[in-house]
Amino acid sequence: MTKLKVGILGATGSVGQRFVQLLENHPWFELGALFASERSAGRKYREVAKWFLPSEIPAEAAEMRVQSLNDIGTGTNTQANEEIAIIFSALPGEIASKVEKRCAQSGYAVSSNVAVHRMEKDVPLIIPEINADHLALIEAQKLRRGWDGFIITNPNCSAIAMTLSLKPLMRYGIKSVHVSTMQAVSGAGYAGLPSMAILDNVIPFIGREEDKMESEPLKILGTMESVGSGSKIEIKNAAFTICSSCHRVPVLDGHTEAVWVNFEEGTGVSVEAVKEAFAEFTSDIKTPFAPAKPIIVCNEPDRPQPRLDRDAGRGMSISVGRIRAGRMKNEIKYIVQGHNTIRGAAGASILNAEVLVEKGYISNK
Numbered sequence: 337m338t339k340l341k342v343g344i345l346g347a348t349g350s351v352g353q354r355f356v357q358l359l360e361n362h363p364w365f366e367l368g369a370l371f372a373s374e375r376s377a378g379r380k381y382r383e384v385a386k387w388f389l390p391s392e393i394p395a396e397a398a399e400m401r402v403q404s405l406n407d408i409g410t411g412t413n414t415q416a417n418e419e420i421a422i423i424f425s426a427l428p429g430e431i432a433s434k435v436e437k438r439c440a441q442s443g444y445a446v447s448s449n450v451a452v453h454r455m456e457k458d459v460p461l462i463i464p465e466i467n468a469d470h471l472a473l474i475e476a477q478k479l480r481r482g483w484d485g486f487i488i489t490n491p492n493c494s495a496i497a498m499t500l501s502l503k504p505l506m507r508y509g510i511k512s513v514h515v516s517t518m519q520a521v522s523g524a525g526y527a528g529l530p531s532m533a534i535l536d537n538v539i540p541f542i543g544r545e546e547d548k549m550e551s552e553p554l555k556i557l558g559t560m561e562s563v564g565s566g567s568k569i570e571i572k573n574a575a576f577t578i579c580s581s582c583h584r585v586p587v588l589d590g591h592t593e594a595v596w597v598n599f600e601e602g603t604g605v606s607v608e609a610v611k612e613a614f615a616e617f618t619s620d621i622k623t624p625f626a627p628a629k630p631i632i633v634c635n636e637p638d639r640p641q642p643r644l645d646r647d648a649g650r651g652m653s654i655s656v657g658r659i660r661a662g663r664m665k666n667e668i669k670y671i672v673q674g675h676n677t678i679r680g681a682a683g684a685s686i687l688n689a690e691v692l693v694e695k696g697y698i699s700n701k
């Protein structure tokens with residue numbers, strides 16, 4: 337199998353550097369190009385990558401010259417950039433929208449971390465273990481927009497962990513979900529929060545995070561439906577409500593979430609049934625980044641914890657624990673924890689790209 341060349345937009349940031357790290361020795365993909373702002377363009381990657389220790393920078397990236405966003409999808413692509421098959425995007429929202437669309441229009445497959453296109457009707461928002469079938473939207477997207485390429489997205493870093501945990505509980509008829517997050521500082525990017533603001537502190541506000549937590553899971557857990565004469569498809573959102581409160585805490589990596597799920601009457605839900613549903617959850621996605629067990633159940637009373645559990649399944653598994661009855665009738669509460677820049681960002685995007693290859697949306701022959 338020939339390795340596919342990939343490019344990373346925002347390669348110098350918190351998520352971008354995680355892409356570079358995770359793609360080292362990837363069996364299907366190899367680094368083709370790194371892009372960042374004009375501040376970094378033209379400089380060697382090792383000079384501008386701030387999160388890595390110099391010795392941790394993969395050799396294939398260290399000496400690469402970072403390119404300007406103007407070097408991709410603008411009609412003046414170099415031969416090397418023409419050879420890129422997949423673009424991973426980890427740019428801030430405003431700039432991402434313009435560049436991702438430009439890349440998709442000029443034929444690239446874009447696998448994006450960014451929120452800006454996630455809720456658009458023809459853009460797949462994917463957790464492959466749950467809704468790989470939603471990739472069928474790609475054809476509609478290309479047709480409607482007249483693009484040779486396309487955009488797919490992965491969910492918000494907190495939404496991804498909670499949504500994975502909700503999937504096996506759907507069989508018990510979810511009525512409503514309440515969630516309170518404790519989110520790591522790497523989720524805010526390198527320049528995100530001054531140390532004087534976050535050390536010894538909790539910030540009870542993360543811009544637009546609660547909207548994402550309350551909308552994205554419903555699209556992912558939704559079903560594909562035919563509309564009109566039957567040739568058109570769209571996602572019908574899952575029919576329950578989510579109420580969230582999101583907080584930044586002084587943890588480096590790994591988001592922890594306290595979740596309360598209220599179930600419909602008479603569906604037989606119990607603490608034991610929920611534990612079993614989590615433990616039994618498997619997936620038929622077997623690509624290189626797919627974790628053997630997407631959900632790990634912690635039995636210790638004080639787990640999961642970010643320091644102990646964020647690297648479960650090489651950072652691609654989520655961990656659940658403290659599964660117990662709530663105060664309301666038919667209510668179960670638990671804690672879920674996931675690595676925000678791996679399962680919640682770069683790793684999720686790489687897994688999505690692998691599934692694109694496996695399902696034939698990108699050819700690697």
Ligand SMILES: NC(=O)c1ccc[n+]([C@@H]2O[C@H](COP(=O)([O-])OP(=O)(O)OC[C@H]3O[C@@H](n4cnc5c(N)ncnc54)[C@H](OP(=O)(O)O)[C@@H]3O)[C@@H](O)[C@H]2O)c1
Nearest residue numbers: 346347348349350351372373376426427493523525526681
């Ligand atoms: N961090 C997480 O846990 C996480 C999880 C899921 C999704 N996301 C999303 O992923 C994206 C990146 O987040 P991050 O945390 O990695 O941010 P970050 O650490 O601030 O990195 C931002 C990246 O974008 C580049 N950039 C910034 N402004 C630019 C401009 N005007 N033109 C071109 N490049 C520009 C930066 O390049 P320079 O270094 O040259 O400035 C850097 O490479 C965001 O949309 C975020 O919402 C983040």
